[in-house]
Amino acid sequence: MYENRxxxxxxxxxxxxxxxxxxxxxxxxxxxxxxxxxxxxxxxLLPAVLSRGTMRHPNMESLSAAMDTLxxxxxxxxxxxxGERQCIGFAAxxxxxxFTPHGEKLLEPVAELMGEMLLEPKTPQMTFTMExxxxxxxxxxxxxxxxxxxx
Numbered sequence: 001m002y003e004n005r006x007x008x009x010x011x012x013x014x015x016x017x018x019x020x021x022x023x024x025x026x027x028x029x030x031x032x033x034x035x036x037x038x039x040x041x042x043x044x045l046l047p048a049v050l051s052r053g054t055m056r057h058p059n060m061e062s063l064s065a066a067m068d069t070l071x072x073x074x075x076x077x078x079x080x081x082x083g084e085r086q087c088i089g090f091a092a093x094x095x096x097x098x099f100t101p102h103g104e105k106l107l108e109p110v111a112e113l114m115g116e117m118l119l120e121p122k123t124p125q126m127t128f129t130m131e132x133x134x135x136x137x138x139x140x141x142x143x144x145x146x147x148x149x150x151x
Contacts, residue, residue: 024096071095
């Protein structure tokens with residue numbers, strides 16, 4: 001089932017599941033953590049807060065305009081429980097590259113926008129800084145996503 005799965009850094013996987021029968025594509029980004037009563041509520045709010053803007057698109061209006069330039073792509077917050085794990089992140093929906101009017105490639109810019117929402121968020125009141133246990137190569141998952149998709 002995971003023939004299109006690649007470890008892009010320790011414990012971080014990119015999985016590509018092609019489905020040629022649809023006219024839209026879906027890209028999800030999930031962060032999985034243990035379910036803990038002390039942090040579950042804050043974790044559940046995090047995707048909604050991160051969806052309010054990025055350093056390049058500092059407010060929801062600008063972020064929405066960026067998605068409109070990608071033929072109405074959408075990026076939704078995702079929060080769910082899977083066993084004793086909490087999964088939070090984003091899910092993007094966009095038209096498949098085969099159906100864009102001029103053959104534009106949308107996977108890379110949509111993945112880049114999701115990466116900005118996660119790694120370069122901005123809110124009207126403050127800017128977040130994330131301390132990660134290991135460095136994240138900037139936008140490396142975009143390159144891997146494009147390589148796996150063959151687009």
